Amino acid sequence: MLPLPGHPRSEELAAVWAETHDDVASSGQLQLGGYADQEAVDTDPVGRAVWCAAQEAAAGRWGGGEPVSDDLADWVLLAEWNPWIDGLEGATVHWSIQRADLAARRFDRAFTTVFRNP
Template identity: 60%
Template sequence: MPTPAYPFVASVDLAALPAGGTDLLLPSEGHLLFFSWPGSVSPSSAGQVVYVPAGVAVTERDRQESWNAGGVEEYRVMFAGYPRGPLRASFGVSLPYHACVTLPGGQDTVCIPGHPRAEELVGVWEKTQGDIAPAGALQIGGYSDEEAVYLDPVEDAVSAAVQAVQAGRWGGPVSADPADWVLLADWFAGADVAGWEGSTVHWVIQREDLAARRLERAFASVYWNP
């Protein structure tokens, strides 16, 4: 396959994840490779996901191959801040960080229907989450998080995906209903990349694409609170 257009972030060995360890219908073997650029302002996807099935012949490539082509020092400096070393899986509780949703039609936002005290519950979770389930650099599945949450970050990512398709910058079909999508992974990039504190990359995917193992159909969006 062509060299991904975004820098390499992480590789996840799916066989190392215990069955039922996530809320996702992931393959039981193989690797997921994540690529992204937390400084992306592209109207298309801000990253890629590559699924490498177990037993498939692969060759190693220069992890900087695609990104050094631009020759821009700022890019090299940012990429040098990407995390290094092994990832260690841990399992914890994941609860919503958002208290509002967009009404059908996309005009107004309201407190989560049926949960009039959602904002208070989110506040309690934010105060206790660090002691119960500390966040790591990369989260697989669960509820999405970012520095300043109002709506579900998955909802914002879905909106970006729909706009990218409408602009001809990403391939459809895509559903505009966030219920048809799920969080594949979050990368808290600001924890690693100096100058981009508050930056989070969200990879989302349609449930039917995940079930069919079309993991290359994952869409990435970036939230940055400078």
């Protein structure tokens, strides 16, 4: 993970990741925020998360009874991780979150999806 120019804690976050990532997983890349770096350009991981989150909330399996927006404009990419795990090459984990939840620091309401392009 490289520091982002202008981000007030970017260097600190990059240093912590560099120190701990071998204990977490292989040396895969971690990106915080921004836009997904997806190989399959016709796939938007945030759009996929919005659809999945809305479906799960409607079935009562996610969201804790709180509102879940199905509007893509209400969501952002929180993080993207390429774990580089043997046997799961091409897998990418995405965490997306509603803007209101991000502003309220409700990270328990982030929605996780995995994309794999073998």
